[in-house]
Amino acid sequence: MTAITAPNAEEIDAIAVAASPVDSVALPARSTPMPADWRDFFALTKPKVMRLVVFTALCGLLAAPGSIHPVIGFTAILCIALAAGGAGALNMWWEADIDAKMKRTQGRPLPRGTIKPTDARDFGLLLSGMSVMVMGLAVHWLAAGFLAFSVFFYVVIYTMWLKPRTPQNIVIGGAAGAFPPLIGWIAVTGEVTWMPVLLFAIIFMWTPPHFWALALWVKPDYAAANIPMMPNAAGEVSTRRQSLVYSALLLPLSITPWLIGGTGAIYGISALILSGIFLALTVPVGLRRSVDGDGMKPEKKLFAYSILYLFVLFGALVLDRVLAQAGVIA
Amino acid sequence: MTPEEEQEYRRRQKARNIVIGLVLLGMVVLFYAITIVRIGEQ
Known part of the structure; x- marks a missing residue:
């Protein structure tokens, strides 16, 4: 029987460097080649931001006229939360080099080097994609469409395009954070x-x-x-x-x-x-x-x-x- | 890798496996519940 051995430090660091999508990111060298802890993945979802997203989405859902089965309502909120988490992970993946320069964000998993950039990216894509799909299949395709657009808006329009280019970034990008109650409402009514x-x-x-x-x-x-x-x-x-x-x-x-x-x-x-x-x-x-x-x-x-x-x-x-x-x- | 590091490596692997297992279990329960609700509506 062959024993399964853990990869050594050189192998893991070589994989991490080769897989890095952001060449300019100078991630600190890790003293120990540890796999990312599950808490690092959790931190990628920006849990503090997610609280506000979940709350406003839930309020939109509860304030909407009509009714929704509790299981479907729970699924809608879960999808909104996970999509927001996925968008947060993609934001951290893209901004790893910026986060490393700011005190407020230096402690995030990517600047600390506790997670591989490709893992963060794949995790974000998986969360966002799955959330949109489940929202469409289980709740409503119009809500799923808005959810997909909100992720696209936050990651591509705000994070990649506007934020590094214009001081109006937060004004226009703020729209991404304004979607949750709208999606919660549409999950119930099916219309805008x-x-x-x-x-x-x-x-x-x-x-x-x-x-x-x-x-x-x-x-x-x-x-x-x-x-x-x-x-x-x-x-x-x-x-x-x-x-x-x-x-x-x-x-x-x-x-x-x-x-x-x-x-x-x-x-x-x-x-x-x-x-x-x-x-x-x-x-x-x-x-x-x-x-x-x-x-x-x-x-x-x-x-x-x-x-x-x-x-x-x-x-x-x-x-x-x-x-x-x-x-x-x- | 020192024995302590290997122990930590295994601990993290095990913790991740448990979390992934719980997430999958949660998804199974959720999809089952969604299916029952949707069938009940028809």
């Missing part, structure tokens, strides 16, 4: 109506002030990685003013679902208060100038609140729908 489009528009409008609040305080990181984020390309003043404009537009947009009769007052009043606070927190960010060592507190506060904002806003949307269905409110 004004309400899911409005939910899409709300996240689209929310993304620039949310992301630029972060970009303002990690500006040196993006500069080091040569990514033309708005604060680096157009300057702080312009970024701050634009954030203010987007926040001001978000307020009327967020209450539109209520104004057109798509939701009840619970959502409408919640949206008004939440967007009012969002705007109030953006005003100091929009009007001030940062100085060295000031801690960027208003920006950090806005970033933290922006995440809470989306959770509570979409939570209110579902609560409104559930109470209306139960006959508690009109």
Whole structure:
């Protein structure tokens, strides 16, 4: 009987180098030729981002008129989450060299060299492809079409094309993150109506002030990685003013679902208060100038609140729908 | 590869195999449930 032996260090490193799709990536040499841990694959899916994706998709699904079998609803959310995870893995595969230059992303599996680039790419393709296929076969082909487009939009349009080329990257690329509630809604109704489009528009409008609040305080990181984020390309003043404009537009947009009769007052009043606070927190960010060592507190506060904002806003949307269905409110 | 490294290598392999096994099992259960639901709708 022949014993199966583990490949040695030279063999594994030779495979990794030969298989690398990004010639310019200088991955740190591994001291031990270990196979990637399953946690490394899990980290490729950007679990923190996935939480928001799952939540907004679930809210879109629960707020949609009509009903869906729990098993099919679970499958739809699972497909959206896994497709987002696959898109995240493809994003990390493509940006391994950029991630290695930024403090915030240096600890990811590819810059650390704990996973082979080809493994990350194949894992991303497998997750995305399988999710779209299962969504189509088990849930709805229109939802599957939007899911496939959202992955394409995030990976190709945003990651590969826009992000390294234009400071408007996050504005247009933000659309990728706005798809989950739209897809969740379509999974139930099988059609695109004004309400899911409005939910899409709300996240689209929310993304620039949310992301630029972060970009303002990690500006040196993006500069080091040569990514033309708005604060680096157009300057702080312009970024701050634009954030203010987007926040001001978000307020009327967020209450539109209520104004057109798509939701009840619970959502409408919640949206008004939440967007009012969002705007109030953006005003100091929009009007001030940062100085060295000031801690960027208003920006950090806005970033933290922006995440809470989306959770509570979409939570209110579902609560409104559930109470209306139960006959508690009109 | 030292004995400690080989042990770690085997541990990671085993952990990955277990995770893949659980994922496959989950898929079998999910596809079975989807099939039952879809058949029930017809």
